[in-house]
Amino acid sequence: MSSIAIAVRLKAPDPAAATALSTMKRISPEETPDLLQRYDYWEFTGIECTENTVREIVEHFDDIVNPNKQSWSFTPSGGLPADDGDHTSAGVLVTDREDSISENWTAILKRRGFPVEKVMHSVLWIFGFSREISCTRLRSIVAGQAVTSRRDAGLLANPVSQTVRLILEEQAGDLLNR
């Protein structure tokens, strides 16, 4: 079974990312990245699912990627935080524990004959830090902002209804450059 993931972002500045960043600055100014980007993250899983399969899906369904306003790219998994020259980056992947979007797309793609067993939709947040920052400090900031444990702590995911995966790897930096 292979999984192919893509990251989709707005071509224009993302208002949700702007709001999230300004909220982080207000609640914890010392724990805020210099840059925050938001992606829709789609993972397609299937025995015969290939990059060509996913390209075909993306071209066919503009609900997944609207080419007029969004750009997309394949994204690998695994790796460590990367310094892209301007930013040290890390990612947070937020997924609903029970998600109708993923279930509905799984049903649609199967019905349309695509070789996909499962679709998983998440939101990927990429944190960018232009200053010198240790890996420990980076992990601490990202983890702190990722999970809403209290009203004044954390933002990106509700731990009761969502899961969080930290991505501290080179691919986060790659995404930031696109």
Add this chain to the structure above:
Amino acid sequence: MSTPLVAVIQFPGSNCEYETKAVIDASGMQGRIFRWNQWRELNDASPDAFILPGGFSFQDRVRAGAVGAKERIMDFVVERAGDGLPVLGICNGAQILVESGLVPGWTSGSVQAGLASNHIEGRSGYLSRWTFLKVSDHAQLVSPWLSYLSGKVVPVPIAHAEGRFVFFPGDAGRIADCSALVYCDENGEESPDYPINPNGSTENLAGIMNPAGNVLAMMPHPERAFWLWQVPIRTPGEWGDRRISANHSTAISISRGPGELFFRGLAESLAVTASEET
């Protein structure tokens, strides 16, 4: 005795604040809308109760209610809720209360519940329809909003995409403690199946409260059922019968609907509090 002041907090993207203020006024209280950045004015006004109305605060960016919960004006609401003042969150207001940690409020300040996207066999996504509610036994005794709903089944509409109350698995044993309102049919019978439970909410929950009972977060919109003419004419049960009876009467324009019971309870509660203080 002065007229109780009920603050309606308007966030960017709220869209039910004016009808909420209108039903507060119609209930004999004074409703006043405070914008999210008027926290000084809110502090000076010292309201007797608070309502967070429905809508899409901050366009539901990041997650419904997540950004609104962290606004400075909520510092004051949280503080006054701690003093025992009544707080009601309706729909998006409920999402803000959950993200604030005010409900279920088992551990002060901690976020211990979620309002997840609707997810039930036969239906997903945004849903706008009338539902039936009944109040939990414990809640009618402690919540200022629910005292007039004792033993009643009331039709109240919902309109949301994220209204499914969820909890950590380890908290299953204490969900009943925070249960305030549950979805049911017109006879008061509960079911975990759609459409009686419209969104897959845990234990059929339509509303939850804090341990003291003064903070209530509910997904249905009582302000949209305040007048009898707002109730659909084909609604089964007592309220539908009332609606049909009043249909050709001039009195229908002023007859109260089931949603009025929530606000009548608050008005009586605030009047009792005021008389005790004097």
